[in-house]
Amino acid sequence: MDRKVTIREIARQAGVSTTTVSRVLNDHPYVSDGKRRRVEQAIADLRYRPSQTARHLRGGSSGLLGFLTDDVATTPYAVDIIRGAQDVAWAHRMVLLVADSGGDARFAEAAVDVFRERAVEGIVYAAMYHRPVQLPEGLNGLPTVLANCFLEDRSVPSVAPDEFYGGYHATEAAIKAGHRRIGFINLWEEDERVTPPFPAIYGRLRGYRRALEDQRLDFDDALVRFSIQTARENYRHTQALMAMPQPPTAIFCGNDKIAMNCYSALAELGLRVPADIAVIGFDNITHIAEGLLPKLTTMQLPHYEMGKWAVQYLIDHRGRTMEPLQVALPCPLVARDSV
Amino acid sequence: MDRKVTIREIARQAGVSTTTVSRVLNDHPYVSDGKRRRVEQAIADLRYRPSQTARHLRGGSSGLLGFLTDDVATTPYAVDIIRGAQDVAWAHRMVLLVADSGGDARFAEAAVDVFRERAVEGIVYAAMYHRPVQLPEGLNGLPTVLANCFLEDRSVPSVAPDEFYGGYHATEAAIKAGHRRIGFINLWEEDERVTPPFPAIYGRLRGYRRALEDQRLDFDDALVRFSIQTARENYRHTQALMAMPQPPTAIFCGNDKIAMNCYSALAELGLRVPADIAVIGFDNITHIAEGLLPKLTTMQLPHYEMGKWAVQYLIDHRGRTMEPLQVALPCPLVARDSV
Numbered sequence: 001m002d003r004k005v006t007i008r009e010i011a012r013q014a015g016v017s018t019t020t021v022s023r024v025l026n027d028h029p030y031v032s033d034g035k036r037r038r039v040e041q042a043i044a045d046l047r048y049r050p051s052q053t054a055r056h057l058r059g060g061s062s063g064l065l066g067f068l069t070d071d072v073a074t075t076p077y078a079v080d081i082i083r084g085a086q087d088v089a090w091a092h093r094m095v096l097l098v099a100d101s102g103g104d105a106r107f108a109e110a111a112v113d114v115f116r117e118r119a120v121e122g123i124v125y126a127a128m129y130h131r132p133v134q135l136p137e138g139l140n141g142l143p144t145v146l147a148n149c150f151l152e153d154r155s156v157p158s159v160a161p162d163e164f165y166g167g168y169h170a171t172e173a174a175i176k177a178g179h180r181r182i183g184f185i186n187l188w189e190e191d192e193r194v195t196p197p198f199p200a201i202y203g204r205l206r207g208y209r210r211a212l213e214d215q216r217l218d219f220d221d222a223l224v225r226f227s228i229q230t231a232r233e234n235y236r237h238t239q240a241l242m243a244m245p246q247p248p249t250a251i252f253c254g255n256d257k258i259a260m261n262c263y264s265a266l267a268e269l270g271l272r273v274p275a276d277i278a279v280i281g282f283d284n285i286t287h288i289a290e291g292l293l294p295k296l297t298t299m300q301l302p303h304y305e306m307g308k309w310a311v312q313y314l315i316d317h318r319g320r321t322m323e324p325l326q327v328a329l330p331c332p333l334v335a336r337d338s339v
Numbered sequence: 340m341d342r343k344v345t346i347r348e349i350a351r352q353a354g355v356s357t358t359t360v361s362r363v364l365n366d367h368p369y370v371s372d373g374k375r376r377r378v379e380q381a382i383a384d385l386r387y388r389p390s391q392t393a394r395h396l397r398g399g400s401s402g403l404l405g406f407l408t409d410d411v412a413t414t415p416y417a418v419d420i421i422r423g424a425q426d427v428a429w430a431h432r433m434v435l436l437v438a439d440s441g442g443d444a445r446f447a448e449a450a451v452d453v454f455r456e457r458a459v460e461g462i463v464y465a466a467m468y469h470r471p472v473q474l475p476e477g478l479n480g481l482p483t484v485l486a487n488c489f490l491e492d493r494s495v496p497s498v499a500p501d502e503f504y505g506g507y508h509a510t511e512a513a514i515k516a517g518h519r520r521i522g523f524i525n526l527w528e529e530d531e532r533v534t535p536p537f538p539a540i541y542g543r544l545r546g547y548r549r550a551l552e553d554q555r556l557d558f559d560d561a562l563v564r565f566s567i568q569t570a571r572e573n574y575r576h577t578q579a580l581m582a583m584p585q586p587p588t589a590i591f592c593g594n595d596k597i598a599m600n601c602y603s604a605l606a607e608l609g610l611r612v613p614a615d616i617a618v619i620g621f622d623n624i625t626h627i628a629e630g631l632l633p634k635l636t637t638m639q640l641p642h643y644e645m646g647k648w649a650v651q652y653l654i655d656h657r658g659r660t661m662e663p664l665q666v667a668l669p670c671p672l673v674a675r676d677s678v
Contacts, residue, residue, distance in 0.1 A: 047445050098425070102422075256626075257630040264631075292599070293570035
């Protein structure tokens with residue numbers, strides 16, 4: 001268990017020379033981007049970790065990154081953002097300082113102070129659902145990347161889910177399975193911090209409409225419902241859809257909780273999933289999606305990938321100006337048994 | 340927003356003099372435990388954070404704690420352990436370094452090396468479900484507290500859920516609601532790292548039996564099922580219980596996922612919760628428990644409390660020997676609408 005990964009093993013894994021590995025480790029400029037990526041991937045895969053002491057003494061850098069979140073507790077799957085951030089940080093011999101403000105602005109500001117005292121080299125600010133944010137005071141001059149959120153004026157780099165993509169591909173999956181009337185129980189949220197349009201709500205709706213359009217299917221307003229996400233509302237919307245003169249044969253749900261309630265409402269109506277009606281969720285909350293019978297086909301929020309992207313962007317721009325890129329990552333289909 | 344909390348405000352909140360607050364902040368010995376606790380609570384409540392620089396220069400301590408987990412991703416609600424740990428660390432002007440090994444032993448060892456390089460003052464090692472663990476190499480001499488896990492030889496302080504308490508109080512809740520025949524769909528787990536008895540499985544079963552005994556109810560072997568936790572198995576066990584000559588009128592489920600499938604199986608049998616049959620879960624996974632209709636009565640795993648306890652114990656024993664206390668925290672009932 002105390003066997004150490006050697007540079008030779010990394011070179012073999014990456015398909016490059018040990019000289020190249022050594023150059024990457026020392027941030028030598030004469031390495032192609034392709035090779036650098038392969039070596040960094042091999043370092044990540046093998047969990048290689050060189051002695052940091054020399055590096056930090058040499059570079060004078062702290063090797064620390066701050067990770068500030070507003071609230072992990074209420075949306076636990078979003079913690080994959082932290083995992084993704086950690087994994088990239090680790091591959092670059094850096095460590096994350098993590099602070100969860102629980103939505104408390106004073107705590108967030110104090111955390112920024114602490115991060116500064118510890119000389120972090122950059123900060124990832126992550127929201128637990130996709131929305132515009134206001135940054136805490138005191139970040140000026142600290143390289144910052146936003147994950148799962150953005151500034152209204154788009155002045156800071158950000159990575160977020162491509163909601164349009166998710167809505168499009170969920171709908172397309174139903175169409176490809178032969179469905180022509182597809183109900184959509186969309187989210188509805190109230191959050192005084194956010195002025196509409198909510199990216200998830202409107203982005204997915206645009207995707208739904210475009211997918212219908214691309215397949216020359218009519219958009220029917222009555223098939224789209226907005227649920228405030230209580231179990232009872234989710235039931236009610238499912239029942240209302242199925243009571244239509246021409247009910248849908250597939251229902252796209254704005255999240256997996258809605259899908260869970262949709263399943264129950266359909267069962268009470270004596271309808272079987274997917275034989276009588278298909279259901280697609282969103283979020284891929286595995287406790288729910290894999291726990292339901294039949295297992296739920298749903299869309300993956302790219303939490304892990306957002307965490308990775310944010311730290312990679314910080315590291316790629318160490319000591320350089322960061323363009324305020326606004327990146328949207330896909331929400332891929334996780335096909336299970338409900339379509 | 341840049342208003343700072345003053346020592347005077349802390350004193351007012353704690354109901355002590357500013358001198359006492361100052362003494363607590365400086366670890367002065369002449370403060371009663373009661374006052375110290377009140378001041379620390381006020382510091383936590385007000386999110387007070389004094390300048391650390393002076394303190395760390397004076398004490399020569401790093402102000403860092405390491406938090407090492409085996410896998411947050413698969414049991415997201417366990418992240419509340421991190422939140423609890425953070426909140427106590429914060430109240431003592433300390434910061435958490437977080438590393439998630441994803442169950443990779445080599446990563447865990449490397450994380451310990453990093454924590455040492457950063458001169459952490461102690462480590463919390465947290466497992467994501469309650470089980471015996473083996474510690475990574477290299478921890479010798481570093482103050483360590485285990486959360487949600489323990490060493491077989493009980494040589495390191497640990498805090499874990501009181502599974503017996505959970506099983507007892509879940510069963511008692513059903514009995515108090517008038518039930519006399521209570522089915523129990525217990526967990527069954529296979530994990531090559533753990534030799535039985537699994538604390539959750541056997542602890543809760545003991546609690547279930549003791550609660551029946553205390554109320555002079557007979558234990559019926561046929562009412563207890565062990566589920567490997569697939570949706571289909573959970574269905575099958577529910578159906579089998581309800582097909583008994585004398586079926587139960589309440590079902591205690593080993594976790595909320597089992598309860599979710601139990602609900603569906605009961606709905607298919609035309610049975611209503613709780614009018615026809617009561618259901619109690621375990622874990623309080625709020626996505627499920629609050630998402631089900633009716634909302635699920637379940638038992639709370641003390642994740643947040645375990646994180647708090649672990650860091651508090653480390654801090655209380657700074658520079659002193661830690662007794663290998665083995666603490667079990669209660670899993671309280673969260674009463675909703677299913678009993």
